[in-house]
């Protein structure tokens with residue numbers, strides 16, 4: 001199981017090293033600190049909006065998870081800095097990751 005195969009099924013998982021518990025981002029099979037095997041944590045993760053921008057009446061925000069992961073996500077309501085959000089939809093489209101939060 002890799003991060004990308006989960007993501008392509010619409011599952012957002014968090015890559016974490018089994019040995020040193022470091023969050024591995026960008027996702028990789030091995031830890032970049034201790035070369036340990038990376039495990040994928042599943043769950044309903046809560047992220048925090050750190051930045052947002054508006055493009056053609058759509059809002060995109062930078063969402064931080066577990067202090068280490070930052071993803072660009074689309075949001076339907078007007079976002080606020082510091083707002084807590086969860087991933088409502090995710091996947092891979094044309095080779096790039098996409099995320100929606102609410």
Ligand SMILES: [Zn+2]
Pocket residue numbers: 017018019020021022031032033034035036
């Ligand atoms: Zn490690």
